[in-house]
Amino acid sequence: MRKISNVASDAAEMVEEDATIWDAEFRDSKQRIVAAPDLGAAPVADTHCHLDMLPHPDLAIARAAAHGIGFLVSVVDPTEDPAYTYDGLAAWLQQAEGLLAEWGAATKSAAAGLPRTRIIIGCHPHNAAKYDADVESELIHRMSDSQTAAIGEIGLDYHYDASPRPVQREVFRRQLALAQEHGLPVALHLREAHDDGYAILEQEGWPAAGVLLHCYTLGPNELLPFLERGAQVAFGGTLTFKKADDLRQAAQSVAAGRIMTETDAPFMTPEPLRGTLCGPEHTAFTAARLAEVCCGDDAAGRPAFLATVYANALRFFDR
Numbered sequence: 001m002r003k004i005s006n007v008a009s010d011a012a013e014m015v016e017e018d019a020t021i022w023d024a025e026f027r028d029s030k031q032r033i034v035a036a037p038d039l040g041a042a043p044v045a046d047t048h049c050h051l052d053m054l055p056h057p058d059l060a061i062a063r064a065a066a067h068g069i070g071f072l073v074s075v076v077d078p079t080e081d082p083a084y085t086y087d088g089l090a091a092w093l094q095q096a097e098g099l100l101a102e103w104g105a106a107t108k109s110a111a112a113g114l115p116r117t118r119i120i121i122g123c124h125p126h127n128a129a130k131y132d133a134d135v136e137s138e139l140i141h142r143m144s145d146s147q148t149a150a151i152g153e154i155g156l157d158y159h160y161d162a163s164p165r166p167v168q169r170e171v172f173r174r175q176l177a178l179a180q181e182h183g184l185p186v187a188l189h190l191r192e193a194h195d196d197g198y199a200i201l202e203q204e205g206w207p208a209a210g211v212l213l214h215c216y217t218l219g220p221n222e223l224l225p226f227l228e229r230g231a232q233v234a235f236g237g238t239l240t241f242k243k244a245d246d247l248r249q250a251a252q253s254v255a256a257g258r259i260m261t262e263t264d265a266p267f268m269t270p271e272p273l274r275g276t277l278c279g280p281e282h283t284a285f286t287a288a289r290l291a292e293v294c295c296g297d298d299a300a301g302r303p304a305f306l307a308t309v310y311a312n313a314l315r316f317f318d319r
Helices: 057-066 082-103 125-130 133-143 165-182 194-204 220-228 245-252 280-295 299-317
Strands: 044-049 069-076 116-121 148-157 186-191 211-213 232-235 259-261
Touching: 044 259, 044 280, 044 299, 057 069, 057 082, 057 280, 069 082, 069 148, 069 280, 069 299, 082 116, 082 133, 116 133, 125 148, 125 165, 133 148, 133 165, 148 165, 148 194, 148 299, 165 186, 165 194, 186 194, 194 220, 211 220, 220 232, 220 245, 232 245, 245 280, 259 280, 259 299, 280 299
Parallel strands: 044 069, 069 116, 116 148, 148 186, 186 211, 211 232, 232 259
Antiparallel strands: none
């Protein structure tokens, strides 16, 4: 089992090896089975998960497939152990296929198969103080890997301040420059730092391949400047939280062609499963709530909306 090590690990709990349940069911914090949301045949993408932080990446992929997650993006940091994901992904997919075969055809994966999987790599602002020539060399090396879809997550985190803010800003600038040089889009982590993040993008240039605001949690006013500059925005489990009315209002302000879904697994588990370890399969709950929020009473329009959201993910990451 791989240890979850992140400044934000208070949002996740360790799962002991002998406590892991090897099936596809959703369970709440009391291990009661929870019905999956009915998305019909609508495809779903998890555009931001940390497979390397999950105790069993193969199980996570299999569960994602069983619940109709057709595309997922796993995040890697060059200051940590990028080889774990880059070298391990093929084996995880193979093992996940075996699990699906054991579970049988009573899953959405019977028709859809395993999710297509891509990797993004970037020095998280928490780790900015570790960024040096060797880290940059590793980052550049991995950027040329065919599995790499974007640079991320990169940006600023003024909530934890795990690295000094001037260092965060400098490392953010450097990675934006690399994205520009290599023609890759970027996935941004901005926490309590949207003004500074926006200012740096204005100074350094918005990567032509695209900019995605990962894990957006604020209201519509803070989002507007990024939308005006053509950014995409991804919503995760926070959208389902009871007190997230401002965030749901922000989602309603975004055109369908600019929205994506994600989990940030193992963090930010959506309702009604809060208190459990998040996996990419939980995107189904966020997607269902997002469709409710953005389509309102037009229930018949929700599958088409979700198909657009899914297409956005493929267009951005699956080049």
